Amino acid sequence: MVRIAICDDEEFFCERESNLISAHMKRRNIPCEIDFFLSGREFLESGKAAGYQIVFLDVSMEELDGIETARRIRKLTGGTYLVFVTAFVTYALEGYKVDATRYIIKDEVSLENSIEECLDAILLKIGRLEEKVRFVFREGVKELHPSQIMYIESNLHRLIFHMAEEGADALSANGSVYTMNERLDIAAEMLASYSFSRIHKSFLVNMEYVETIERYRLQLLNGNGLSIAKPRYPQVRSDYMAFRGEV
Numbered sequence: 163m164v165r166i167a168i169c170d171d172e173e174f175f176c177e178r179e180s181n182l183i184s185a186h187m188k189r190r191n192i193p194c195e196i197d198f199f200l201s202g203r204e205f206l207e208s209g210k211a212a213g214y215q216i217v218f219l220d221v222s223m224e225e226l227d228g229i230e231t232a233r234r235i236r237k238l239t240g241g242t243y244l245v246f247v248t249a250f251v252t253y254a255l256e257g258y259k260v261d262a263t264r265y266i267i268k269d270e271v272s273l274e275n276s277i278e279e280c281l282d283a284i285l286l287k288i289g290r291l292e293e294k295v296r297f298v299f300r301e302g303v304k305e306l307h308p309s310q311i312m313y314i315e316s317n318l319h320r321l322i323f324h325m326a327e328e329g330a331d332a333l334s335a336n337g338s339v340y341t342m343n344e345r346l347d348i349a350a351e352m353l354a355s356y357s358f359s360r361i362h363k364s365f366l367v368n369m370e371y372v373e374t375i376e377r378y379r380l381q382l383l384n385g386n387g388l389s390i391a392k393p394r395y396p397q398v399r400s401d402y403m404a405f406r407g408e409v
Contacts, residue, residue, distance in 0.1 A: 163309075163370035163383065164285075165213060168198040169205045169231060170220035170247065175268065176200070179218055179247065182277045191307045192285065193326055193370065195383075202231030212238040216284055218266075221248035243284045295352060299323070299340040308356040312382065313367040316346040326371065326384075359401040362391045369405040 166183060170176045176198040187194040199205035202219075203226045211217075217235065219228035232244050249268045264280040266273065294305040306325075315322040325338040350358065350366050357369040361380055365388050374381045375398065378390045390398050 164192060164194045164215055164288075166194055166196045166216045166218070167205065167211075167214040168196065168218045169200075169202055169223070169228070170198070170218070171200050171223045172220070173200060175220065175247070178273070179277065182274050183218075183281065186278050186281055190282075190285070192309050202226035202228065202234075205231060206234055211235055212242070214242060215288065216243045216245065216281075218245045218247050221246050243287075245280055245284075297323070297340070297342065299342045301340050304340065308353055308358075309368070309370060311353075311358075311368055312371045312384070313365060313388065314346065314349050316364045319343065319345075321346060321349055357401075357405050359398050361394055361398045362389060365389075369402055372402055372405075375399055375402050 164187065168176050168179050168183075170179070180196050180198055183196060184194065197210070197214075199208065202223055205211055205217075206226075212235075219231055221228040223231070228246055228248070232246075235242055235244065243263045245264045245266060247266045247268060263284060264276075266276040266280060294307055296303065296305050310325055312324045312326045315324065321342050321344050323340040323342075325340065346360075346364070346366055350360055353366070358366050359369055361367050367380065367382075367388065371383050372380055373383045375390070378392055378395055380388045380390055380398070382388070
């Protein structure tokens with residue numbers, strides 16, 4: 163799950179950017195969560211500023227502009243990709259100071275292409291433009307993006323792949339399920355380069371879909387809860403924090 167924030171004091175542009183980003187991420191088969199804020203102060207006071215991987219910032223917001231908001235974000239985290247959205251190109255030097263990834267001009271002619279190019283560049287950097295992985299399921303051979311897999315469960319020598327649905331139902335508790343006769347160790351090896359963590363002898367979980375980890379239990383974004391084996395708990399927490407960019 164890629165977490166994205168849009169911060170713009172014009173609600174029209176918040177909604178426009180959100181729709182363009184959502185459509186492009188769906189085409190890429192990459193689940194995302196998009197929040198938008200109508201001021202830099204609202205964004206910073208939300209308490210979630212450090213939890214986003216990508217932040218789109220309007221430069222010329224009133225009260226707290228995008229440049230100052232970006233400076234304060236950088237005091238919280240250095241790992242967030244900052245994208246300035248502006249009607250002007252006179253802020254480039256300030257953007258370099260806060261390590262901005264892109265400047266996007268508020269121009270209806272080029273806005274869509276600029277956002278798509280920007281997202282692809284960032285997704286490439288964070289390894290989210292994934293190659294598909296081939297799986298031989300009981301239901302047939304399928305090629306899947308690893309980000310489509312919410313978690314894998316091992317039950318009686320059978321693996322159950324719990325999938326995230328696409329689009330608006332991406333976090334549905336009733337996503338598709340595929341099965342295969344294989345050991346969980348093998349699935350873990352196949353997905354070792356992606357954001358999965360072995361939380362239990364019976365569960366391999368995609369950190370993208372984890373909402374909270376507490377008291378040897380993991381809560382998924384769709385509301386489901388899974389137990390974490392006590393010996394694995396420190397490593398699972400470390401995997402989660404690393405994925406969220408907190409270490």
